[in-house]
Amino acid sequence: MSHKSSITILSSLFRPENDARPTLLLGAGASFTSGIPLAGESVRRLAKQVFAERELCGRVPVDQIKPSEWVNWLRNHDWFLPGEENLAENFPLIIEHLLQPEAYRRRLLLELTSIKGDIGIGYHALADLVLRGLAGTVMTTNFDLCLPRALAQKHPHIRHVAEVNRGESDFNEFSLFAKAQIVWLHGKAEQYTDRNLIEETKTLETVLLDHLRPLLDATPLVVMGYRGAEDSIMQSLLGDANQKFRQGVYWCTRGSEALHPNVEALKARLGRNFQQLEISGFDEAMRDLNLELAGIQRFAQPVTSQEHQEFDDLVCEGATWADIDADLALTTLRRYCEKLERGPVSSAELKPLMREIGLLRKDPEGNELPSNGCVLLFGRQPERFFPHSVLTATISDKKRTVFQGNLIKQYNEALNWLETKDVNPEIKVKGKQKHVSRLAYPERALIELLVNMIVHRDYEAREPSTINVEDNYSITFTNPASMSARSKVRLATDENGAFDPVPEFSDLRNRSLCDVFFGISAMERAGTGLIDALSLCTDAGGSSLFAFPPGAERFVGKLFRPGASAGSAAVSIDRRPIGTYTLNTLVFSAIPQFITKLRVHGGWANLKSKAALTEAGPFVFESRSNLLWTFLNPALSSAIFGDAMEGELEEIPLSTADDDPILHKKIAWLMRKHFEGYLRSFEVDGLMIEKTKKGFPAKRAYFKSKGQRNRTIIYDSPLRKGIRRDVVKRRGDDSLPWFECEGFGYEVVRFGEGWGVRIKPFYMFTKKDGQSPLPGYLRTKRATRRIRFDRNTNVESDFAFWGRFLSRGQQTISIGDGHVQDLILEGSFFTADVTEEGLLTDDSSAEDRRPA
Incomplete structure (x- = not known):
């Protein structure tokens, strides 16, 4: 059986359609590429070290010990099994007879299994599978820390890793349904519980077996990197005659490697329930398995207990x-x-x-x-439950702005406020030979402190978070948050509570909030936020201050502008100049995964008579082919259109659109119909969709007058409330009036790997009724005159208005019409940070881009 065939079989076991997740059993072979020696090599290293330290009293360095010295020395022991083929079998013997006492054994084993570099790709891939819920329990005969390190790198998205059998009677965390669980079959060397002596490798503790047998009865067992030599595993754990392994044992070996006699005996006992799989190696198998299952996830059982929860x-x-x-x-x-x-x-x-x-x-x-955490992140009105969970911002203790609503909304609006000229103006900074223009505060430093404020504040405290800009001096972020016990140990504070941030240290107060903000790339995992802020401000000629003032129960972060006063290897900082650009496109943040196609018998007339079209929502019907396209799922499509259908319906993945121009066109057409359905909800605001001469939508919408008078829309921006905008203005004189009406054209476009609705604002000039367009030549004349007065500020104002209006001030726009749940647009136009050297002067897309 080839490696590829084995991966196909393994991937079928890990798929979420199966009721039981596989349990993995790993041996020393899994850690070999991470620098952890196999049993034979371990014997060589341990023998050399003991010989150098105990026989030669440390007079000769270990790396200078010759093979003839330690080999001959070992052969003089009557317990030693001679022969290169038996070298690995001496591992428990050398520990039994040479590594005495326990403290000496612990030191040598920890040195032997210490990780000098990065862990192998197999462990990283396994951690990915655990994160996606496809793997959960991993049993290991090893005592190296490769697996814990790989899982720790997924923190905080893997909130907790249960560890079983680290010490005596250590079974409290064991679960049949654990999200992430390591079972140390032979204990852990750090806690003197490793079981490597001769007697210890014969059996496992009864209480451990009692916990594991129900798991092995209920799940497939996948074995990788394990020879099968220890009786504790092959006889005690897997050798019970009553254990049938009805879910199967899948024993993976490298190439045509022969099975150990213990494994051959297990294979003979289990018959068809045992399958030997050929793999190229643990790293290659886990990597290819992870690739085969890319994008697939299984959701873990919900946690019901509220004990010890934050x-x-x-x-x-x-x-x-x-x-x-x-x-x-x-x-x-x-x-x-x-x-x-x-x-x-x-x-x-x-x-x-x-x-x-x-x-x-x-x-x-x-x-x-x-x-x-859910209400704080996504609540419609979180202030009902947390009235103090707001953020107030002032400039010199004046011009107060209050950011309220959920934390995603607060983050976006506060970020916009921090980018304004009143908060972060452009200043001239004197250099040695010339001055340069730059923003007063590094933008990334402001973002780091804003995110720190949102995710680490104490939401039980009855006071808001605050930001105050002291003109021409500093900006201060103040947050209700007392200093935790861990922070008191790790952070050295002075008499004022000030401290220098510590690399790689992060004390997560609200893990659910941190998890989501980590996941949307607003912050980094490694605890580098304050370090980065300090570094960025210092490099820019300013400085920073971080403190927990004594008795204040709050955290203060302060950034100083240049002139006011004077990391981690895991996370890098891009110091290149960045420009933020807004494209005139509302991006779909969620789209259906499939489009449904069906054929209608008898054409449009039959469809109208036999289908409940009022329940169907938007769909596309082609009269020439009698094909109908909809985002409704197959079950709902059958229920609505079934009586008019001919043959079977077809569910087509949207991911294939780029390879099929016809499908691409149908998807764009259907999305546009949904968007037009959403636009009709604005008819009460005077927005109307322009029609062609044949009565079809003309892909443009504009406001009509209000009773042949001006029409005013009142809306809120993130920084101002109650903004008035005249979207229809009466022009001309009383004898020959006409109207200037704001509107926009729209089209559905492919946007990167997703989709979006492109908006192009324009002016419609109408007759005195306020809605009928003027003749074309008159519209062109007025448009030419009007466009002379439009400058960049007007363009910015247009996008700000249309974004807030079309989203009704919300962060998302659902255009699914209640029938399709996964058709959601972002509530604001797409913005992108671009390094300035990456902007090309001849870029033809510049016409759809404006500086933010």
Whole structure:
């Protein structure tokens, strides 16, 4: 059997359609490429070290010991099994007879299994599978730390890794359904519980076996990197005659490697329940398995207990699912899963994902309710439950702005405020030979402190977070948050509570909030935020201050402009000049994964008579081919169109659109019809869709006059409330009036790997009724005159207005018309950070881009 065939079989075991997740058993071979020696090499290293330290009293360095010296020395022991082929069998013997006492054994074993560089790709791939819920329990005969390190690098997205059998009677964390669980079959060397002596390798403890046997009965067992030499595993764990392994044992070997006699005996006993799989190696197998299952995930069982949970993990008292903006949650968590390479999430998978990451919880009565973190992140009105969870911003203690709503909204709006000239103006900084122009505060430093404020504040405190700009001097972020016990140990503070940030140290106060903000790339995992802020400010000629003032129960972060006063290897900082650009496109943050195609018998007349079209929502029908296209799922499509259908319907993945021009056109057409359906909800505001002479939508919409008078729209921006905008203006004189009406053209476009709706504002000039267009030549004349007065500020104002108007001030726009849950647009135009040297002067796309 080839490696490729083996991966196909293994991938079928790990897929979420199977009720039981496989249990893995790893041996020393799994850690070999991470620098951990196999049993034979371990014997060589240990023998050389003991010989150098005990026989030669350390007079000769270990690396200078010759093979003839340690080999002959070992042969003089009557317990030693001679022969190169038996070298690995001496591993428990050398530990039994040479590594005495326990402290000496512990030191040598920890040195032997210390990780000098990065761990192998196999462990990284295994951690990916655990993150996506496809793997959960890993049993290991090893005592190196490769697996814990790989799983720790997924923190905080893997919130907790259960470790079983680290010490005596250490079974409290064992679970049949654990999200991430390591079972140390032979204990851990750090805690003197490694079982490597001769007697210890014969059996496992009865209580450990009692925990593991139900797991092995219920799940497939996949073995990698293990020879099968120890009786403790082959006889004690796998050799029980009553254990049939009905889910199967899949024993992986490298190439045509022969099975150990113990494994041959197991194979003979299990018969068809045992299958030998050929793989190229542990790293190659786990890498290819992870690739084969890319984008596939299984959602873990929800956690029901509220004991020992942090505040953001607790059920929000009085809140229900109706208090959650599901569209915002879906949009945000799709980005979360994309960042973590977990795969796409649909509306049907939203709640299972939120259960897994702790945003949905069960109360003592078993009701599923949103957690405090869920309401803070995605609540429609979180201030109902957390009235103090607002952010206030002032300039010289004046010009107060209050950011409220959920934390995603607060983050976006506060970020816009920090980018304004009143907060972060451009200044001239004197250099040695000349001065340069730059922003007063590095933008990334402001972002780091803003995110730190949002995710680490104490939301039980009855006071808001604040930002205050002291003109021409500094900007201060103040947050209700007392200093934790861990921070007191790691951070050295002076008499004023000031401290220097410590690389790689992060004390996560609200893990659910941190998890989501990590997942949407707003912050980094490694705890480098304050380090980066300090470094960026220093490099820019300014400085920074971080403190927990004594007795104040708050954190203060302060950034100083140049002239006011004077890292981690895991996360890099891009110091190149960055320009932020806004494209005139509303991007789809969620789209259906499939489009449904069916054929209608008898054409349009039959479709109208036999299908409940009022329940169908938008669809595309081609009269020439009698084909109908819809985003409704097959079950709902059959229910609505079934009586008019001819043959079977077909469900086509949207991912194939780029290879099929006809499908691409149908998807764009259908998305546009949904968008037009959404635009009709603005008829009460005077927005109308222009029609062609044949009565079809002309892909343009504009405002009509209000009773042959001006029309004014009042809207809120992130920084101002109650902005008045005259979208229809009466022009001309009383004898020959006409109207200047704001509008926009629209089209659905492919946008990178996704889709979007491109908006192009324009002016429609109408007759005195305020809605009928003037003749073409008159419109052209007035448009030419009007465009002379449009400058960049007008363009910025247009985009700000249309974004807020079309989104109704919300962060997402659902255009699914209640029928399609996964058709959601971002509530603001797409922005991108671009390094200035990357902008080409001849870039033809500049016409659709404006500086933010």
